[in-house]
Amino acid sequence: MTYVDGNVLAGPLAEVFGVDFTAVTGTCASCGFAAALATLRVYSTAPGFVARCPSCEEVVLRLVRTPTEAWVDLRGARSLRVPLT
Amino acid sequence: MARTAVPGRLTWRVATLTKVADETPTARTLTFDVPGWPGHLPGQHVDVRLTAEDGYSTQRSYSIAEPADGEHVVLTIQEVADGEVSPYLTRALPVGGQVELRGPVGGWFVWRDAEPAPVLLVAGGSGIVPLAAMLRARAAAGSRVPLRLLYSVRSPAERFYADELRGAATGGVDITYFYTREAPPDDPRGAKRIGLADLNTHAWPADFEPSCFVCGPTGFVETVADTLIALGHDPRRVRTERFGPSG
Known part of the structure; x- marks a missing residue:
């Protein structure tokens, strides 16, 4: 199955959080690999987005949108390091 | 930001x-x-x-x-x-x-004209689009940072911005085309996918510590990014944007 990268999450995540998340450094809860969320492997043919670690391929983030709400599942991320400047 | x-x-x-x-x-x-x-x-x-x-x-x-x-x-x-x-x-x-x-x-796959590092842009097909914005922004800002664009495209007829890029290749800008299906008769390289030899010859050496931006279909981006890293480029300086088949 083909994937794109986390850049495609820029719009959907900005819609939820109001800031850019692609430059946020996420640490994979499974393997500890840390990189910009833009580098995640994103599978978007599911009903929503499933973003996997480029190193170990475990799920880091899931995002599903309903007409009125967005569900963000971040259980695969140990931490998020957010640039403030 | x-x-x-x-x-x-x-x-x-x-x-x-x-x-x-x-x-x-x-x-x-x-x-x-x-x-x-x-x-x-x-x-x-x-x-x-x-x-x-x-x-x-x-x-x-x-x-x-x-x-x-x-x-x-x-x-x-x-x-x-x-x-x-x-x-x-x-x-x-x-x-x-x-x-x-x-x-x-998107705040990650961006180039800022205040960055002093040399710039390497590697485009596959319509992946040229955001890289063209960077090339144009460099010109608009009067920036002098050296920039190389490596543009992989199926055939000469499929090039975007052909006239403009011909004129842009001056004053610190190098542009090289890599044809994958059909090359002009006078192109000694012929038509083939971009590979190690192409990147080794035409990309900035890793010692120059360029900011690398790679955009194209997923397979193209994987190949180019892996090759650049194998050539010694720091993975943190290789930014990628892949696009899938959805139209």
Whole structure:
């Protein structure tokens, strides 16, 4: 199955959080690999987005949108390091 | 930082098509007028949403092709033959027609003209679009940073911005084409996929510590990024943007 990268999450995540998340450094809860969320492997043919670690391929983030709400599942991320400047 | 360009929550804006130009038989450059557009950085993209009369709605992401210029947003869109959105945008939408657009989005795959490092751009097919925005932004800012563009494309007829790029290859800018299906008769390289020898010969050496931007289809981006890292480039300086087959 083909994937794109986390850049495609820029719009959907900005819609939820109001800031850019692609430059946020996420640490994979499974393997500890840390990189910009833009580098995640994103599978978007599911009903929503499933973003996997480029190193170990475990799920880091899931995002599903309903007409009125967005569900963000971040259980695969140990931490998020957010640039403030 | 996109933070400053996206105050508060991202919202949809109405965009009016003001100009259309052909790039190739299947790709067109569309200029939209977007009232209230906050500006953008080269490499950022927008989401475009179409809504049918019955309420069905679908959206796609497109890279912005030109640096910020008031309320203009310029997209170059490659038509995907059986796509849902791109054929409408490239063929059916008339000048004066409207779509919904939101952005700019993406704060990672961007180039800032204050960065002093040499720049390496590697484009596969329509992956040229955000890289062209960087090249144009460099010129617009009067930046002197050395820039190399490596542009992999199926055939000469499929090049985007061909005339402009011919003129842009001066004053610190090098542009090299790599043809994958059909090369001009005088091209000794012939037609083949971009590979280690191409990147070793034409990319900046890793010692120069260039900022690398690679954009294209997923397979192309994987190959080029892996090869650059194998050639010694720091993975943190190799930024990638892949696009999938959805049209």
